[in-house]
Amino acid sequence: MDQKMFCFQCEQTAGCKGCMGNAGVCGKKADTAALQDKLTGALIGLAGACANNEKTEMTDHLILEGLFTTVTNVNFNNETILQLIDRVHEEKNRISPGCTGCGAPCGQTEDYDMSKLWNADEDIRSLKSLILFGIRGMAAYAYHAMVLGYTDDTVNAFFYRALFVLGLDWTMEQLLPVVLQVGEVNLKCMELLDKANTETFGTPAPTMVPLTVEKGPFIVVTGHDLYDLKLLLEQTKDKGINVYTHGEMLPAHAYPLLKDYPHLKGNFGTAWQNQQKEFANIPAPVLFTTNCLMPVKDSYADRVFTTEVVSYPGMVHIGEDKDFAPVIKKALELGGYDKDMEFTGINGGHQVTTGFSHGTVLSVADQVIDAVKSGAIRHFFLVGGCDGARPGRNYYTEFVKQTPSDTVILTLACGKYRFNDLDLGTIGGLPRLMDMGQCNDAYSAIKVAAALADAFGCGVNDLPLSMVLSWYEQKAVCILLTLLHLGIKNIFLGPSLPAFVSPNVLNYLVENYNISPISTPEEDLKKILG
Incomplete structure (x- = not known):
């Protein structure tokens, strides 16, 4: 009998419910999905072993490598996943050798059976999925920083805590603060990677x-x-x-x-x-x-x-x-x-521009503020996130094309390829379209928004700023959780809402943060600008 899979961690998951056949929409086979679940369960066991035993830099490296390996479109190779599982087990046995053959096992160091998570009550499954997928995305950022020699004890410690929590029978009330903590720690992680990149390669310039x-x-x-x-x-x-x-x-x-x-x-x-x-x-x-x-x-x-x-x-x-x-x-x-x-971009352009990091934008903050005060800039849009193949993503192209000439579009991540070759002209001496970088450079957008809020003496939610985001994989999940941690509201999210968000959890997000699914560019622009 063919092995069946269950995976709903990406936006393109089958039927917006979950990939449950012999292979996922991403091309991952059922046996590979099962091994990635086994790897995740082994990481949860390793985190449990570290609760009462001293970890090392090697342990931290394995946690990051293991989580990163399970991000969508990273590893399709059963052999290398099996090797990684063996390394995790070896590290767990090294850290807690007394657990092998223990007469009174606590159960905390055993590999976790991921079917318990996938078959849990839908609200528990939803919150645990937000934690798991969030730390998978955050692990990618921490891994890139680690390669450059930058680590943070708070960030590393949280991976163990979050993995350990996944193996516990906690209630919604207990899990929800951990979900928001993913966003809090991811902000610190993105700041760490920003520091690693700029101190290693210099400050980006247009x-x-x-x-x-x-x-x-x-x-x-x-x-x-x-x-x-x-x-x-x-x-x-x-x-x-x-x-x-x-x-x-x-x-x-x-x-x-x-x-x-x-x-x-x-x-x-x-x-x-x-x-x-x-x-x-x-x-x-x-x-x-x-x-x-x-x-x-x-x-x-x-x-x-x-x-x-x-x-x-x-x-x-x-x-x-x-x-x-x-x-x-x-x-x-x-x-x-x-x-x-x-060659040309999707819209026929022959060149694109990048490099509008927070260092660049904030260096001309006075110019931006003056343009807002004079009325030259009416509104800012952050239109960014992951791209993907699902129909409906042309929404983001049309949205940008239809933005009024007195508005600025900030963008980041690969979603920008839908429109980054468009020539939208300038405003207040600045380009109307500014590419802030990779997905982790959402930190730049946060820095700019915070600086503008300080300059105008208001909260970020009071700024003439709207976030219109697309998501595909787990790095987008941890960035969204960071925005929620910061209390940012009125986010437009698409092209579809996450399949792993249960109705009750979605209601919580709508009631507390006013997250809205995208509709049409015309309707959403009217809703935003009036």
Whole structure:
């Protein structure tokens, strides 16, 4: 009998209820989903073992790696997941050797059976899912910071607490504060990653990025990991190979240290869900550094390379030594295009701009404030989040197109590919459309909103600011929880509401935060602007 799965952690889950067949919408097979559940259960057991035993940096690393591995579109490889489960078990036995064969087991260090969570009362399941998916997303941010040598004891400690809570028979009243605590700690985690990125690579500055691919050998780098990109740039220096970003790697062009490499040329392709079409027969290798990997098609399978937590059966994986020689060799073999290739964004634009981080925007805060006071800027929209393939996401393109000329659009994450090649002109000496960076750069938007609220002597909810967000995977979940922790209300969320949010939990969010599902651009703009 074929193994069946249950997974509802992403926005595209089947029927907006859950993937329950032989494979998920993302391409993950049922046996892989079962192993990811087993890994999560092992992590819960490891967290239990650490409740009364001393953890180490290795334990912290395993917790982050394990949670990151279970984020959507990261790992499709049963072999590497099994190896990770073994490592978690080995670490648990090392930390608590006395638990093996204990005559009076407490049960807290045993692997947790995830079916207990999936089959729990729907409200309990909903709150525990918010915690689990939230810490999975937060683990991705903490992992990127850790790679750069930045950690935080409060952030790391919370992963253990949250995992431990998942294994307890708690009530809604007990779980709800932990849900909001995910948002609180994630704010600290995003601040940590922002510090890690800017202190390592410099403060981002507005940068125009061409969509043209020059003739000759090249490599496409996708994902989120700036450090992997830096290492690749160093190893390809003076080798006649150009490097192009893809997807969430686009904001790398704004960092001074990375811009110093002249062979970091531009951006190839659009959002992650278009990769199977855009990578077909591409005359260059593609390096996947984090999530957003889709099942690999035969038309480009021979040129896909993975690194860090990303893994796919049959693909060459670059290990901890970070020797990108196989990628470089493949780039030289394929040779690239024989002439410059002119590509465009979804709306026909030939270039995009990025780099409007909080450092840049706040450096001209007086200019922004004056434009608001004079009436030149009537309203700010944060239109950002994850992109995806489900019909209805053209809402975000049309919304941005229909925003009045006296409004500013801030954007971040891969949802911007729906409209980031549009030329919306300027306002008050500033571009109307400003890309603030990757999904974790929601921290920049929060910093800007807080600064504007201080300048006008009001709360963030009193600002002429509306958040119109799209979500796909678990990093969007932890960012939403951060916004709720900050008390931000009136968020428009789409293209569909999370399947793991039960009616009672949804009612709580609507009553306390006035979260609204998106409707049409026309109706929502009228609701916002009057």
